[in-house]
Amino acid sequence: MPADFISSLFVFILAAFLGFEVIKRVSPLLHTPLMSLTNALDAIVVVAAIIIAGRAETRLSTILGLIAVAASFSNMVGGFLITDRMLGMFKTGKAVKKS
Amino acid sequence: MTAFTTQQLIDFTYIAAAIGFILALKWLSSPVSAMRGVLVGEIASGIAVLATLFDPQVTHYKWIIIALVIGAAIGVPLGMVKMTAVPQRTALSHAFGALSAAMIGIAEYYVSAPNVPKFEMAEIGLEVIIGSLTVTGSLIAAGKLQEILPQRPITYKGQNFVSLSILSAAIILMVILVFHPEYTYLFPIMVAVALVFGIMLVTPIGGADMPTVISLLNSYAGFSAALLGFVLNSKVLVVAGALDGASGFILSVIMCKAMNRSFTNVLFGAFGQVQAAAAGAAEDRTVRSASAEEAAAILAAANKVVVVPGYGMAVAQAQHKVRELYDSLTKKGIDVKFAIHPVAGRMPGHMNVLLAEADIPYDKLVDMEDINGEFPQTDVALIIGANDVTNPAARTDTSSPIYGMPILDVDKARTVMVIKRSMAVGFAGIDNPLYYMDKTLMLFGDAKGFVGNIVRELTGSGGH
Numbered sequence: 001m002p003a004d005f006i007s008s009l010f011v012f013i014l015a016a017f018l019g020f021e022v023i024k025r026v027s028p029l030l031h032t033p034l035m036s037l038t039n040a041l042d043a044i045v046v047v048a049a050i051i052i053a054g055r056a057e058t059r060l061s062t063i064l065g066l067i068a069v070a071a072s073f074s075n076m077v078g079g080f081l082i083t084d085r086m087l088g089m090f091k092t093g094k095a096v097k098k099s
Numbered sequence: 100m101t102a103f104t105t106q107q108l109i110d111f112t113y114i115a116a117a118i119g120f121i122l123a124l125k126w127l128s129s130p131v132s133a134m135r136g137v138l139v140g141e142i143a144s145g146i147a148v149l150a151t152l153f154d155p156q157v158t159h160y161k162w163i164i165i166a167l168v169i170g171a172a173i174g175v176p177l178g179m180v181k182m183t184a185v186p187q188r189t190a191l192s193h194a195f196g197a198l199s200a201a202m203i204g205i206a207e208y209y210v211s212a213p214n215v216p217k218f219e220m221a222e223i224g225l226e227v228i229i230g231s232l233t234v235t236g237s238l239i240a241a242g243k244l245q246e247i248l249p250q251r252p253i254t255y256k257g258q259n260f261v262s263l264s265i266l267s268a269a270i271i272l273m274v275i276l277v278f279h280p281e282y283t284y285l286f287p288i289m290v291a292v293a294l295v296f297g298i299m300l301v302t303p304i305g306g307a308d309m310p311t312v313i314s315l316l317n318s319y320a321g322f323s324a325a326l327l328g329f330v331l332n333s334k335v336l337v338v339a340g341a342l343d344g345a346s347g348f349i350l351s352v353i354m355c356k357a358m359n360r361s362f363t364n365v366l367f368g369a370f371g372q373v374q375a376a377a378a379g380a381a382e383d384r385t386v387r388s389a390s391a392e393e394a395a396a397i398l399a400a401a402n403k404v405v406v407v408p409g410y411g412m413a414v415a416q417a418q419h420k421v422r423e424l425y426d427s428l429t430k431k432g433i434d435v436k437f438a439i440h441p442v443a444g445r446m447p448g449h450m451n452v453l454l455a456e457a458d459i460p461y462d463k464l465v466d467m468e469d470i471n472g473e474f475p476q477t478d479v480a481l482i483i484g485a486n487d488v489t490n491p492a493a494r495t496d497t498s499s500p501i502y503g504m505p506i507l508d509v510d511k512a513r514t515v516m517v518i519k520r521s522m523a524v525g526f527a528g529i530d531n532p533l534y535y536m537d538k539t540l541m542l543f544g545d546a547k548g549f550v551g552n553i554v555r556e557l558t559g560s561g562g563h
Binding site: 001002004005007008009011012015016018019020022023024025026027028029030031032033034035036037038039040041042043044045046047048049050051052053054055056057058060061062064065066067068069070071072073074075076077078079080081082083084085086087088089090091092 | 113116123124152158159160162165169171172173176178180188195202203205210218317327331334335340343439451
């Protein structure tokens with residue numbers, strides 16, 4: 001078993017545990033923005049896509065990498081945009097009257 | 100001490116990004132700090148992407164920039180959709196996320212094939228299988244939500260056996276590839292089989308189960324990204340994927356609990372049989388109906404009103420009329436709250452977003468657990484486009500298919516009003532005894548039109 005695997009597993013377990021603890025506290029009010037935000041954060045896959053496409057090792061890997069760049073970057077842009085819009089709609093009684 | 104290498108500097112931005120992601124989720128715990136959370140997430144992602152562009156491994160920029168522009172061009176309209184379309188948008192974004200992860204996994208495979216070490220082959224295989232099935236599964240879910248595909252569950256005999264066989268086939272192919280990497284032709288077959296399995300997984304699932312399925316696909320998309328992190332030894336992917344996977348998993352569990360169903364029950368869809376069992380219960384019972392004028396008079400005389408919105412409200416686009424109703428009742432000094440069932444709508448939290456969009460203050464949107472104790476002191480419970488989540492049979496009738504499902508205790512309010520197009524049954528196909536209670540008034544009509552009429556009556560009769 002490669003050493004990389006163990007260190008990745010270590011990070012995975014800690015991150016998943018932290019994720020459970022943090023996400024448990026998210027108000028059900030915000031479950032839709034939660035999903036769109038985690039989607040946008042997950043789009044960090046784009047950094048791996050950029051490397052694969054940028055290395056240009058084979059024609060196939062470059063093309064697949066470029067598709068991945070477009071797909072994940074669309075999630076990053078769209079995910080943050082819609083989360084921002086949704087959260088902007090959540091107002092308290094006072095704020096609603098002012099606007 | 101020597102200066103940091105470019106690679107190390109990039110790694111530092113990834114560590115910063117991971118911290119940003121966790122803070123973003125932490126600040127989402129309250130609507131007050133949530134905006135700050137998104138901003139931190141945006142900055143964290145932004146610097147990570149920028150830093151990656153300076154990675155010495157990246158030698159060709161032109162096409163990457165073009166791909167980023169295309170991504171942004173797809174992302175912006177997907178970020179601007181109407182709130183009613185958010186569930187299908189979300190399903191589509193799960194598909195994109197999984198597509199990206201699957202593409203990279205496939206690219207990694209072909210760069211080193213057929214000389215792929217056993218362990219790496221297992222990682223890539225698992226990653227590509229989960230990624231691929233999430234792509235097609237999410238596309239089917241998005242199609243159902245967009246109503247391009249039929250929303251009802253499509254089932255046939257022996258379905259679970261066929262689906263499981265297909266999944267097993269994909270896994271067997273992966274295992275063969277681990278031990279015989281020279282059979283490279285098996286790899287595309289494995290991908291194809293996983294894609295087919297994704298279709299088989301979601302096709303049998305009906306509209307009312309969509310909140311669970313979307314959460315589950317969310318979780319799969321996250322875990323496929325985390326697995327990709329294992330393949331590429333990229334810790335930032337492992338962290339982001341673990342967070343996304345954990346989030347989807349928690350939401351799936353909440354949704355399952357809210358429907359009193361197990362994971363396996365949702366996945367291997369048993370709801371088809373439920374409908375057949377419930378059909379026999381229908382008998383001629385009388386219901387009391389009322390006009391908008393009568394409903395308005397009862398509402399005007401109330402001190403406390405709880406509105407129960409359901410997916411029907413979203414379908415009728417009635418949320419802005421509901422806001423007008425909220426305004427006119429609040430003006431009369433009546434306490435108005437909204438009772439939100441966890442599975443109301445087509446994805447977790449969907450109702451909250453729709454009502455917030457209609458400018459209803461979020462402190463009036465109350466979870467099931469918190470509102471249920473208030474129904475005995477409620478004068479009027481007004482149900483708009485919700486059905487199964489208010490069915491008291493879930494509490495009392497052990498023979499009911501939804502027995503045990505947590506519901507909103509609207510039947511404990513002094514008066515219950517139900518705005519409904521007709522006496523047709525809900526998604527679960529079950530009759531609702533609530534409608535035959537003496538305290539229940541049925542308001543037959545289109546939700547938007549009927550609420551509009553009530554508002555007209557309320558404002559017309561004027562502030563006295």
